[in-house]
Amino acid sequence: MNPQSNDKDGVSRRGFFQLSLGWIAGSLAAAATAAAVVRFLVPNVLFEPGQRFKAGTPDDYPDGSITFLEDERVFLVRRGNSFRCLSAVCTHLGCTVNRAAKGYHCPCHGSVFNEEGAVEGGPAPRALTWFLVTLSKDNRLLVDKGQVVEPDKYLVL
Amino acid sequence: MKTPLPKRIWGWFARTGVGKSIFRVGLPQSNLERSQAMVSSFLLHVQPAKVNRHSLRASYSLGLGLISLYLFFILIGTGVLLMFYYVPSTTQAYDRMKDLQFVVSAGLVIRNMHRWAAHLMVLFVMLHMCRVFYTGAYKHPREFNWVIGVLLFLTTLGLSFTGYLLPWDQLAFWAITVGTNIAGYAPFIGPKLKFLMLGGNVVGQEALTRFYALHVIVLPAAAGLMVAVHLWRVRKDGGLSRPETVGGSVQTMPQGQLPTNKSYGLMELARGTTPQVGRDPDDEVFSWPHLIFRELLLFLLVIAFVLFLAVFWNAPLEEMANAIHPPNPAKAPWYFLGLQELVSYSAFWGGVVVPALLVTALALLPYLDRGRRGTGRWFARERAMANTIFSVCLAVAVALTIIGTVFRGPNWSWVVPWRTPPAITEGR
Numbered sequence: 001m002n003p004q005s006n007d008k009d010g011v012s013r014r015g016f017f018q019l020s021l022g023w024i025a026g027s028l029a030a031a032a033t034a035a036a037v038v039r040f041l042v043p044n045v046l047f048e049p050g051q052r053f054k055a056g057t058p059d060d061y062p063d064g065s066i067t068f069l070e071d072e073r074v075f076l077v078r079r080g081n082s083f084r085c086l087s088a089v090c091t092h093l094g095c096t097v098n099r100a101a102k103g104y105h106c107p108c109h110g111s112v113f114n115e116e117g118a119v120e121g122g123p124a125p126r127a128l129t130w131f132l133v134t135l136s137k138d139n140r141l142l143v144d145k146g147q148v149v150e151p152d153k154y155l156v157l
Numbered sequence: 158m159k160t161p162l163p164k165r166i167w168g169w170f171a172r173t174g175v176g177k178s179i180f181r182v183g184l185p186q187s188n189l190e191r192s193q194a195m196v197s198s199f200l201l202h203v204q205p206a207k208v209n210r211h212s213l214r215a216s217y218s219l220g221l222g223l224i225s226l227y228l229f230f231i232l233i234g235t236g237v238l239l240m241f242y243y244v245p246s247t248t249q250a251y252d253r254m255k256d257l258q259f260v261v262s263a264g265l266v267i268r269n270m271h272r273w274a275a276h277l278m279v280l281f282v283m284l285h286m287c288r289v290f291y292t293g294a295y296k297h298p299r300e301f302n303w304v305i306g307v308l309l310f311l312t313t314l315g316l317s318f319t320g321y322l323l324p325w326d327q328l329a330f331w332a333i334t335v336g337t338n339i340a341g342y343a344p345f346i347g348p349k350l351k352f353l354m355l356g357g358n359v360v361g362q363e364a365l366t367r368f369y370a371l372h373v374i375v376l377p378a379a380a381g382l383m384v385a386v387h388l389w390r391v392r393k394d395g396g397l398s399r400p401e402t403v404g405g406s407v408q409t410m411p412q413g414q415l416p417t418n419k420s421y422g423l424m425e426l427a428r429g430t431t432p433q434v435g436r437d438p439d440d441e442v443f444s445w446p447h448l449i450f451r452e453l454l455l456f457l458l459v460i461a462f463v464l465f466l467a468v469f470w471n472a473p474l475e476e477m478a479n480a481i482h483p484p485n486p487a488k489a490p491w492y493f494l495g496l497q498e499l500v501s502y503s504a505f506w507g508g509v510v511v512p513a514l515l516v517t518a519l520a521l522l523p524y525l526d527r528g529r530r531g532t533g534r535w536f537a538r539e540r541a542m543a544n545t546i547f548s549v550c551l552a553v554a555v556a557l558t559i560i561g562t563v564f565r566g567p568n569w570s571w572v573v574p575w576r577t578p579p580a581i582t583e584g585r
Contacts, residue, residue, distance in 0.1 A: 038353075046357045070481045092504055093338040095331065095483040107485035108335060109501040110569035122569075123503055 051146035057139055058083065058157055066099060074131065074143065075099070082154035085131045085143045086117050092124040104128065116151050127151070191443040201449070203388060205396065207441040208448045211533075212397040217292070220455050221285035226384065227459040228278040232316075233377065235271040243323065245369035247362050250325035251477045258474065265471065266464075272472035274463050275317050279492045282313045290547050293532040293540050294398035300523035302390040305383055307519045312380045314492070319372035321490060325365065330478035331487045333360050333368070339500065339508035360480070400533035485567045494561030495554050501569050515550075 011019075053072055061067055061078040068075055068088065073096055075086040088096050088104075095108035103114040111122030118127045132147035133155040141155070160168070170176035176183065181197040182190050192206040211217060242261055243253050257264035286306065289295055295303035318336065322329040337360070341351035356363030391397065475484065489497050499507030531537030536544055566572030 041353055041356075043356050043363065047363075048357055048359050048361065073481065093335040093500065093508075095334065095487060096481055098485070105568050107483050107568055108331070108487045109497070123501055123507075125504065 052142065052144045054136060055085070055133075055141040055143050058135075058141060068099060072143070072145070074145070075104075076141070076143075081157045083133050083141060083157070084151075084154055085133045087129040087131060087145070089128075090124060091119075091126040091128060092122070097128070118151075185445055188443060191445045194445050201445075203392070204444055204448060205392065206444055208444045209396055209399060210440050210442055211399040213442070213447060213451060215451075217399075217533075217535075218397060219284075219288055221281055221288050223452065223455055224459055225278055225281045225285055227456050228274045228281060228463070229380065229384065231274045231460060231463055232271060232278065235267050235274065236373070236377075238267050239271060240373060245323065245365050247325055247365055247478070250323060250365065254324045254326070254474055258471075266467050269467035269470065269472045270463050272321075273466040273470070275320055276490070276492075277463065279313055279317055282310050283492075286310060287547075287551065291544060292398060292535055293537055293543075295523045296398075296526070296532045297523075297529060298394050299390070299398060302387060302394065303523045304520050305387050305390070307516065309380060309383050309387060310519075311516065312376055312383065316372065316376045316380065317490070317492070319368045319376065322365070322368045323372060324474055325478045327475040327478060327484050327487075328473070328489075330360060330480065331483050332489055333364055334483075335487070335489070335497075335500075337364070339504060342505045342509050344509075398533045486565060486569055488561070488565075491558060491562055495557035498557045498561035498565070501565075 055069060055072075055076055058078075061076055061083070063078060063080060066075050066077050073088045075088055077084045077086060090097050090106040090108065090111055092106065092109055092111050095106050097104040097106045097111070097113065100112075103112060103120060104117070105112055106122065106124065109123050111124035112120040113124070113128050114120050116127070117130065119125075129148050130151050130153065132144045132149050132153070134142045134144070135155065135157065136142045167176075171183075182193045185191040185194045195201045195204060195206045239257070242257055242264065244250060254268070257268050259265075289303065289306065295306075318332070322333050333355075337351045337354045340354055341347045343350055352358065354364070354367065355361075356367050488494060496508070496512065499511055501507070526543055528539070531539035563574045564571060
C-alpha cells in the first residue's frame with residue numbers, strides 16, 4: 001500500500017503520525033511542567049522543631065500527675081513509677097484538647113476523650129495518640145513524637 | 158467679563174484637539190454620539206451601546222452582580238494599600254495589624270473597609286447566585302456562564318479564607334489548622350495535600366507565606382480573569398436574561414446569517430446568538446445615560462455603605478496566635494459556620510463529601526435542568542419543582558449557619574443564646 005494513500009476520513013498516515021507526535025509531545029511537556037511545579041512546592045528542608053525532646057527528670061512529675069507541656073502540646077502522665085506521654089492534638093481537626101475533670105475535651109468541635117485517650121463522644125475518628133517515652137543517659141525523660149505506641153506501653157523506672 | 162477657569166481650560170482642550178485625542182466624543186448631544194461614547198471608550202465598550210429596558214429594572218436583577226463587582230474593586234483598592242504595611246511573617250504580621258489599627262493614618266478605616274467589603278462580597282455573591290437561580294437565568298444559552306459563576310463563588314470563599322489567616326491572630330491560626338486538617342481527610346491525596354498547603358507538618362511561617370501568595374496574587378488574578386469572562390459572556394449571550402415575551406429577546410440563528418435589513422456595528426456581532434432587533438425597538442434605551450447613571454449611582458451607594466460600616470464598626474482582631482490554646486469555642490466567620498456545624502458531626506462526611514457533592518451539583522445544574530421555559534421571571538410557575546429543591550437546600554444551609562453561629566457554645570456544645578452558658582470546668 002502506498003504510504004501516502006488517504007484513508008476514508010482523508011487523513012494520511014503521515015498526517016496521523018505528525019498529529020499524534022504533536023499531541024504526545026505537547027501533553028508530555030505540559031505534564032512535565034505541572035509535575036515540576038508541584039514538586040517545586042514540596043519543600044525539601046523543613047525548618048521545624050524536632051520530633052524528639054527532653055521533658056526533664058522523672059522527679060519533676062509527682063505521682064499521679066497529668067502535666068500539660070505547652071510547647072510540645074502533650075500531656076505527661078505519671079502513675080506510680082510508670083510514665084506515658086499523650087498527644088494533646090485532637091485527631092478530628094487538630095485543635096489542642098483541654099484537660100477536663102475526667103478525660104479530655106476538645107473546644108473546637110466537642111470531641112470527648114477518656115483518661116486513656118479513647119473517644120467517648122464527638123466527631124473525633126480515632127483515639128488520641130501515645131508517644132514513646134524513654135530515659136536518656138543523663139536521667140531525663142525522652143519523648144519521641146515520631147513514634148506512636150499503644151496506650152498500655154509504659155516507661156517503668 | 159472674564160471666562161471662568163474651568164471653561165478656559167476646557168476651551169483650550171477643545172481648540173488644541175487634546176480633548177478629542179483622549180475622548181473621541183465630547184459630552185454626547187445626539188443619539189449617534191451616545192452610541193459612539195460607549196463604543197469608542199475602552200472602559201465603556203465592555204457594555205452595549207443600547208440596553209434593554211427590562212435589564213435596567215432594579216426589581217429584576219437587584220443589582221447583585223454589580224454590587225459584588227464593586228465590592229471586588231473596593232477590595233483590590235484597599236488590599237493594595239494594606240500591602241504597603243503588611244509583612245507576611247509569623248513574628249511581624251500581628252504587630253503590623255496593630256500598627257494599621259493604631260499608628261498608620263487612616264489604616265484602621267482601610268482595614269475595616271477591606272474586612273467588611275470581604276464579608277459583604279461573600280454575602281452578595283451568594284445572593285446573586287440565588288437571584289440567578291430563582292429567575293432561571295442559568296438556562297440556555299447561559300449554562301457555561303453559570304459554571305464560571307460557581308467557580309467565582311468558590312474563589313470568593315478562597316479569597317476570604319486566605320485573607321482572614323493573614324493577621325496571624327487566634328482566628329487565623331486555628332482556621333488554618335482546622336482548614337488544612339479538613340483537606341487532610343480528602344481520599345487518597347489528603348495527607349499529601351495538607352503537607353503541600355502547609356509547606357510542612359506544622360502550621361507556621363511556610364503556611365503563612367503560601368496563603369499570602371495565594372491571597373494577594375494567585376486568587377485575585379484568577380478572580381479578575383473569570384470576572385472578565387463572566388461579563389464578556391453576559392454580552393455575548395445577549396445581555397441579562399429576560400422573558401421570551403419581552404422585546405429584543407435572544408434568538409438563535411444559524412451562524413453567518415444575519416438579517417439583511419439592518420446594518421450591524423462590530424460590537425453587536427455575536428456568534429450564533431444575537432439580540433433580535435426590530436421586534437420591539439422601543440424597549441431598548443441608550444446606555445448613555447440610562448445604564449451609566451444607574452451604575453455610578455449604585456457604585457456610590459456601595460462605597461458609601463462600606464465606608465459607613467468601616468467608620469462605625471471595627472474589624473475583629475483576636476488575640477495573637479497561640480498554638481497551645483484554641484479559643485473556646487473556636488469559630489470561623491459566619492459563612493463557614495454551617496460547614497463547621499457539619500464538620501462537628503463528621504470531618505470526612507461534613508468537610509469533604511457534602512461540600513464536594515454540593516459544588517458538583519451546582520456546577521452541573523444547567524446541564525441537568527435543561528427545560529427552556531421560565532427564564533427571566535422570578536419564581537416562574539414552570540420552575541416550581543427546581544425552586545422548591547433549591548429553597549430546601551438553601552434553608553438547610555441557613556439553618557446550619559444559624560445553629561453554628563448562635564446555638565453553639567464552649568466545646569461546641571448546645572447553648573441557648575438567651576441563657577448564660579454553664580461555666581466549664583477545666584483541670585490543667
